[in-house]
Amino acid sequence: MPRAALDAKLERLTEAKVTLIQGAAGSGKTSLLSAFLNKRPELPARWISLNADNNEIEQFWYYVLEALKPDLGEAGESLLTLFVSKPHGQDIESFLVLLVNQLESCVGTLVLVLDDFEVIDCTGVLASLQFFLRYAPQSFHLVLLSRSAPWMYLGDLRMAGECLDIGEEELRFSPEETKRFLQMTLQMSVSEGDAERLHRVTEGWIGGLQLTALALDANRQAAVGQVRAVNKYVVDYLSNEIVSGLTEQEKRFLLQTSNLRYFNADICDRLLGTGDSKAMLRQLADRHLFLVPIDEEEGIYRYHHMFGEFLQRLWLEEEASNIAAWHARASVVYEAIGDVEEGIRHALLAGLTDEAIRMIGLLETSVQVWGHLRELPIDALLEHRDLLFQRLFYHLCNLEMECCRDMMNHIRRISREDRLWSILSMARLFIEDDSTMSRSDPLDWIAEIDGMHVSDITKAIAYMTASMMCSFRDRHKEALTCLDQANKLERKAHNPYIHFFTVTLKCQLLEKCGELIFAEQLYQEVFHMLEKHTVVAPLKVNALIGIAGIYLKTMRLNEAEQSLRQAEAELKIDYLSLDMAIVYNRMELELLRGNREAALQLLLRLEAMGIYESAHYVPAILNYTIKLDKIRTHALEAFEQEAERGDQAGTLRTEEQLVYAKALAHRGLREKALAQIDAVLAEARKQADYWTIVEAALLKLEIMGAAGRTDKRERLQLAREAVHYASSYGIKSLFVLEEPVVRPYAELLRQDQASELSLTEKRFLQELFALWGPEASDSQCLTDREREVLEVLATGASNKEIGERLCISLATVKTHIINIYSKLGVSGRIEAVEKARQLGLH
Numbered sequence: 001m002p003r004a005a006l007d008a009k010l011e012r013l014t015e016a017k018v019t020l021i022q023g024a025a026g027s028g029k030t031s032l033l034s035a036f037l038n039k040r041p042e043l044p045a046r047w048i049s050l051n052a053d054n055n056e057i058e059q060f061w062y063y064v065l066e067a068l069k070p071d072l073g074e075a076g077e078s079l080l081t082l083f084v085s086k087p088h089g090q091d092i093e094s095f096l097v098l099l100v101n102q103l104e105s106c107v108g109t110l111v112l113v114l115d116d117f118e119v120i121d122c123t124g125v126l127a128s129l130q131f132f133l134r135y136a137p138q139s140f141h142l143v144l145l146s147r148s149a150p151w152m153y154l155g156d157l158r159m160a161g162e163c164l165d166i167g168e169e170e171l172r173f174s175p176e177e178t179k180r181f182l183q184m185t186l187q188m189s190v191s192e193g194d195a196e197r198l199h200r201v202t203e204g205w206i207g208g209l210q211l212t213a214l215a216l217d218a219n220r221q222a223a224v225g226q227v228r229a230v231n232k233y234v235v236d237y238l239s240n241e242i243v244s245g246l247t248e249q250e251k252r253f254l255l256q257t258s259n260l261r262y263f264n265a266d267i268c269d270r271l272l273g274t275g276d277s278k279a280m281l282r283q284l285a286d287r288h289l290f291l292v293p294i295d296e297e298e299g300i301y302r303y304h305h306m307f308g309e310f311l312q313r314l315w316l317e318e319e320a321s322n323i324a325a326w327h328a329r330a331s332v333v334y335e336a337i338g339d340v341e342e343g344i345r346h347a348l349l350a351g352l353t354d355e356a357i358r359m360i361g362l363l364e365t366s367v368q369v370w371g372h373l374r375e376l377p378i379d380a381l382l383e384h385r386d387l388l389f390q391r392l393f394y395h396l397c398n399l400e401m402e403c404c405r406d407m408m409n410h411i412r413r414i415s416r417e418d419r420l421w422s423i424l425s426m427a428r429l430f431i432e433d434d435s436t437m438s439r440s441d442p443l444d445w446i447a448e449i450d451g452m453h454v455s456d457i458t459k460a461i462a463y464m465t466a467s468m469m470c471s472f473r474d475r476h477k478e479a480l481t482c483l484d485q486a487n488k489l490e491r492k493a494h495n496p497y498i499h500f501f502t503v504t505l506k507c508q509l510l511e512k513c514g515e516l517i518f519a520e521q522l523y524q525e526v527f528h529m530l531e532k533h534t535v536v537a538p539l540k541v542n543a544l545i546g547i548a549g550i551y552l553k554t555m556r557l558n559e560a561e562q563s564l565r566q567a568e569a570e571l572k573i574d575y576l577s578l579d580m581a582i583v584y585n586r587m588e589l590e591l592l593r594g595n596r597e598a599a600l601q602l603l604l605r606l607e608a609m610g611i612y613e614s615a616h617y618v619p620a621i622l623n624y625t626i627k628l629d630k631i632r633t634h635a636l637e638a639f640e641q642e643a644e645r646g647d648q649a650g651t652l653r654t655e656e657q658l659v660y661a662k663a664l665a666h667r668g669l670r671e672k673a674l675a676q677i678d679a680v681l682a683e684a685r686k687q688a689d690y691w692t693i694v695e696a697a698l699l700k701l702e703i704m705g706a707a708g709r710t711d712k713r714e715r716l717q718l719a720r721e722a723v724h725y726a727s728s729y730g731i732k733s734l735f736v737l738e739e740p741v742v743r744p745y746a747e748l749l750r751q752d753q754a755s756e757l758s759l760t761e762k763r764f765l766q767e768l769f770a771l772w773g774p775e776a777s778d779s780q781c782l783t784d785r786e787r788e789v790l791e792v793l794a795t796g797a798s799n800k801e802i803g804e805r806l807c808i809s810l811a812t813v814k815t816h817i818i819n820i821y822s823k824l825g826v827s828g829r830i831e832a833v834e835k836a837r838q839l840g841l842h
Contacts, residue, residue: 001185003032003177009166010036014043014109016164017133018157019143020150023168028206029145030115032171037111044071045111045143049294049302050119051261053345057092057124064112065099071110072102075534082496082534092128094538100135109139117146126152133157172204181209243314253280255318256326257303258311259349261342264300270333271326324350335359344372353380357387374403378410386454389462443469446482460489460498467505474654476513476687480506496533503529507546514691516553516730523547541570545581552588555732555771560589580609584617587624592736596783600628607632619659626662626815627737629785633809636663647676654680654692658699666815670707674700690725694734697722702741706818708828716752719745723757727764735768740823743772782823789816794833 010033013019021029037045046067054060065083069076079102083095103110120126130152133142144150157163173181179195182188186209190198198209243251256272257263268277281301285291294300303311316323327350335343340359347356353376360372373381373391381388388411395403446466449459463486470479483506490498503526510519526543544567551560567582587602603624611617612635622639625631643660646652652660657680664673677700684692697718704715719742726735735742749757750765757765782790785806792802803813817832826832 001177001181006032006166006170007036007039009164009170012164013111013143014141016157017136017138017141017162018154019141019164019166020154021143021145021166021171022149023147023171026206026210027168027171029171031206032166033113033143033145043109043111045113046071047113047115049115049292050117052119055120055122055125057122057128060120060122060125061092061096061128068099068103068110068112071106073106075102078534091538092124093131096128096132097135097538098534100132100137103140104137106137106139109141111141111143113143113145115145117144117150118148121151126150171206173199173206173209174204175199178204178209181206186210250280250284253277254284254311255315258308258315259327260302260330262294262300262302264298267333267337270336271329326350328352331355341372348372348375353377357381357384360387378407382410382413385452386458389454389458443473443475443478446470446478449485456489456492457498460486460502463489464498464501464505467509471509471512472653474683474687474689476509476689479509483509496529500526500529500533500539504542504546511546511549511553512691513687513689514694514725514729514731516550520547520550520554523550541567541578544570545578545585548585552585552592553733554730555592555736557589557592560585564589576609577614580606580611580614580617583609584611584620588733591624591627592733596628599624600630603628603630619653619655623659623662626666629783629816631812631815633811636666636811639663654684654689658692658696661699661703665703665706665818666811668814670703673703674707677703690729691731694722694726694731698734698738698742701745702738703818705741706821708821716745716748719749723749723761723764727758727761732768732771736771739772782820786816786820786823789813790820790832793817793820793829796833 010019013036021033023029037043048054048063048067054063062080062084065076065080069080072079079099114120136142154163158165175196178199179190179192182190182195182198243254246254253268253272257268260267260271265278265281268281269275278299281291281299285301291301291303294302302308319326327346331343331346331350331352333343334340334346340362344356344359347353347359356372356376357380360376363372373387374395376387376391378388378391381391388407392404392407392411395407443466446463449462449466452459454462463482467479467482467486470476470482483502486498487502490502503522507519507522507526510516510522523543523546526546527540530537530540530543544563548560548563548567551557551563564582564585567578571578571582583602583606587599587606590596590599590602603621606617606621611621612632618635618639622632622636625636640660640663643652643656643663646656647660657676661673661676661680664670664676677696680692680696681700683689684696701715701718704711709715722735722742723746726732735746746765746768750762750769788806789802792805797805799810799813799817802808803810806813820826820832821828824832
């Protein structure tokens with residue numbers, strides 16, 4: 001029936017990014033939009049009727065991609081294939097950027113209709129849809145049909161004039177429209193008075209009018225005035241009136257098919273054991289009994305949601321004892337016609353968990369599998385370890401930590417002798433936030449991964465996790481071996497995400513060990529992969545941050561800045577960990593350029609971002625607070641207490657050990673600090689950890705100088721070792737940061753013929769001196785705060801008096817004095833005072 005005012009409003013649909021048509025069930029939302037689009041064949045529209053299964057981020061976007069596939073050109077099929085191969089729980093916004101880019105290349109206007117949008121209340125789905133809308137091309141228009149106000153925030157679009165709203169009041173018929181609808185559309189012979197009464201009863205609600213017409217048609221003897229109004233929407237009353245007018249055969253058919261999400265004559269015949277379903281469907285369609293055609297040519301239907309829900313309630317009341325058996329038959333039927341997912345749904349409703357698990361094994365993609373895993377009882381999965389692990393990983397990816405903890409409570413019931421116990425229990429690292437566990441728990445389960453009866457993807461994920469745990473314990477060789485195993489498994493599965501993460505994890509390991517040249521070469525493979533596999537292209541920001549770290553360590557600062565700028569441009573969403581990584585790298589960049597004030601501001605920004613809450617960053621950030629003379633006493637003291645416990649337990653990581661050594665020297669415990677460094681050096685040499693060898697050697701040189709050690713040969717050997725490994729692997733940033741300490745030794749090495757430097761080492765020293773520039777005077781190499789401390793020290797003041805005069809802690813005074821001794825090349829107060837006089841500081 002023509003509705004001129006609403007049709008005129010819908011003409012503005014292509015001017016809005018979102019059109020929301022909101023009204024109760026049966027209010028005519030679908031009919032209104034369908035009629036409008038039928039009159040506009042030049043306006044391509046894709047229509048998705050949502051249900052509760054779509055209220056999950058992977059399932060939602062799977063169906064959107066399926067619907068939009070014809071409009072995505074040749075890339076449509078490959079995008080869908082790549083999406084379903086994506087490991088579940090990965091950053092969905094990154095993939096949507098790829099989808100948006102492809103839509104940008106589409107020609108002409110495109111409309112996507114999401115019907116029954118009220119079923120979507122998942123935060124992840126809503127957030128991803130908002131992100132998609134924010135960047136969707138102007139030619140793309142979304143129409144939401146919803147029974148209630150959507151959970152998604154649309155205020156910003158309304159403020160921008162990009163949201164077209166049609167509400168329930170507008171959908172309701174006026175008295176004149178009610179009369180025309182009854183007479184023209186429903187072909188009812190009603191008087192003007194009867195039409196007015198029906199309008200009052202239904203309040204212009206179209207569904208109520210339809211139900212009333214059906215009730216009157218079923219009871220032709222009843223007058224309009226005898227039809228009672230039950231409530232505002234008269235759903236229950238009118239539905240009962242409809243059912244009471246059905247034959248027993250019609251009623252039985254409706255009830256026994258009410259729980260099917262879709263059906264045709266063949267499905268109904270198989271389920272009911274009859275051969276007359278085609279005629280029955282035609283009969284019900286002729287009577288307008290809320291059959292909604294999904295594919296009219298193929299004869300595939302569903303029930304209108306409102307009517308279907310009513311039938312389901314009635315079916316539950318009348319046939320409660322037969323429901324499980326009915327779902328079991330439906331499961332067999334749907335599997336037989338090739339719809340395994342629908343077969344799984346009915347098997348679960350029938351309580352046939354083993355059957356559901358068997359059919360899950362028939363599915364090919366993680367999107368399909370994981371969509372059903374969460375529906376399975378955890379107890380049932382205890383005998384299916386592969387699915388149990390994937391279910392746990394699914395919850396971890398979605399940050400459903402309560403679900404993870406619940407699963408761990410069940411997993412603890414598995415015998416610890418079970419081969420899969422260790423691989424499952426490793427999830428405690430992420431769930432229970434127990435940092436000591438990852439440092440001390442045995443990793444002997446790694447050797448058992450290959451022999452476990454799990455899928456290759458599960459094994460690859462296990463090996464990647466094992467690699468990270470080995471790396472966390474500074475067992476770099478084992479970590480690399482695990483990544484090689486994961487990579488071999490990935491070649492069988494051809495999963496670009498697994499491939500991406502195995503290669504990038506290897507890059508990070510090589511960088512951590514100081515093998516910067518090899519790491520940079522491997523990053524080129526990563527960037528090639530990003531170009532070849534468009535599905536992983538949104539992860540480019542991770543690779544850009546990674547390569548920027550390599551450029552910083554090799555002192556290619558302009559390239560580092562360019563990579564960080566690209567990363568910022570690629571990062572189109574709020575992502576704290578990536579934001580923090582970019583700011584952290586920028587702080588290092590400014591410090592390496594000698595811009596201490598800019599570096600300090602970035603340090604303060606990191607503190608505001610909560611960097612001390614990230615255990616990964618704490619040692620490094622404390623190191624930089626010392627370099628920038630902005631020691632956070634409470635943070636350093638907390639770290640020292642934790643480090644002392646870790647030192648006693650033998651669980652300190654290399655990075656923590658070196659910062660702990662600095663803290664010990666800061667407190668004047670230099671001999672203990674040197675012993676700590678010697679232990680680090682011994683292990684680093686064993687592990688071929690070249691970065692740590694160089695860093696520890698330079699730190700030892702600094703503390704030996706502050707301690708007044710006079711063993712020139714040992715110090716020269718340390719400098720020689722540092723230069724040897726640094727020149728071989730391109731490590732330069734450490735020498736720039738520690739210039740005051742290492743420059744004198746570099747000068748000695750350059751002049752000492754007995755050192756027998758290789759050509760590579762000599763060239764490296766030349767590059768260092770070029771980076772350092774002309775040698776600064778002793779007074780210039782001191783920071784402003786160190787100059788202040790030296791001035792007061794030259795007056796003969798004690799450490800306590802220095803702290804009182806400068807309003808700094810005693811520990812901070814000691815740290816500054818250590819730095820002053822090292823930079824001035826002195827070993828005590830008397831020499832420092834003399835040096836101060838020579839420099840004109842006193």
